[in-house]
């Protein structure tokens with residue numbers, strides 16, 4: 001059945017940017033509505049179940065470089081939602097120990113639990129894919145794939161920028177040339193993420209993860225040692241952008257075999273893969289990011305682009321972008 005809904009601020013995407021924006025706007029008394037195409041909230045904060053175990057597939061940890069975000073993290077630490085996992089990573093070579101750097105935080109139960117926490121009590125409608133957005137008087141009209149309509153004076157778009165641009169009718173909602181140039185400059189690198197349920201322990205260096213930013217395999221982590229998979233050893237492996245592109249169109253089996261080669265160094269000969277699954281993150285990391293925390297479109301009803309392409313290519317950047325978007329939207333809602 002098609003419906004028609006109204007809100008002060010309509011937010012597309014229930015990743016951390018959309019949810020932080022929604023929380024902040026709700027705190028200020030605005031009536032918000034968040035819609036998310038997936039059945040669960042989180043976006044790239046994605047925790048998967050495999051056999052009796054659990055693994056983070058997208059973001060693995062987060063940092064807090066800005067005081068504004070650290071204040072949120074401190075509250076999550078106090079609530080027991082978040083914990084410090086490490087202060088750095090080994091590159092896997094013999095004798096290396098993690099650096100003693102800034103804290104890398106993880107979330108109890110997996111990264112997605114942070115999104116679930118943020119969404120609690122907010123009007124978030126999952127399983128709803130927006131397919132078109134047009135101006136509607138002084139505001140906006142969005143439609144989902146089922147034909148339902150959403151009216152709001154202000155709109156926050158948090159999908160990856162090429163996806164967000166594809167929702168806007170280019171004739172009815174023509175962006176100013178300068179905004180168009182900024183937004184079309186933003187691109188994303190892909191990431192193949194393999195999750196492997198192992199029948200024995202792994203021998204990854206402390207604290208159970210290896211990071212090699214410029215290698216073909218950039219990340220290997222044992223989710224049991226991380227503390228989110230007490231009943232099974234599940235390993236997450238990420239391929240770097242070039243290796244991800246190389247295997248992007250191959251079958252899941254071929255891509256998983258390529259990723260699984262990285263397991264050899266860290267397992268004994270008796271340890272085998274019980275089951276595996278692949279996630280293809282087409283929009284993993286933004287490049288050509290914008291210098292401001294969000295972009296408020298000119299010459300159109302209130303329309304704000306937000307997400308990690310604005311605040312910085314990580315969880316913290318996306319969160320701060322959501323807060324900045326809320327600030328702009330609040331002044332117009």
Ligand SMILES: Cc1cc2nc3c(=O)[nH]c(=O)nc-3n(C[C@H](O)[C@H](O)[C@H](O)COP(=O)(O)OP(=O)(O)OC[C@H]3O[C@@H](n4cnc5c(N)ncnc54)[C@H](O)[C@@H]3O)c2cc1C
Pocket residue numbers: 012013014015016017018035036037038041042043044045057058059060061062063128129130131158159160163167191193238281283284285306307308309312313314315316318
């Ligand atoms: C493999 C991988 C590893 C990473 N590792 C780290 C890490 O260790 N540390 C770190 O800080 N960051 C990491 N990141 C980056 C981090 O995950 C992101 O910066 C952050 O989660 C982005 O949040 P966001 O809200 O901007 O976007 P997203 O999480 O992508 O949220 C956008 C949401 O919009 C929804 N959506 C899209 N189109 C529509 C539509 N038409 N209708 C309705 N909903 C729609 C999507 O389903 C999604 O839920 C990683 C990312 C990936 C993919």
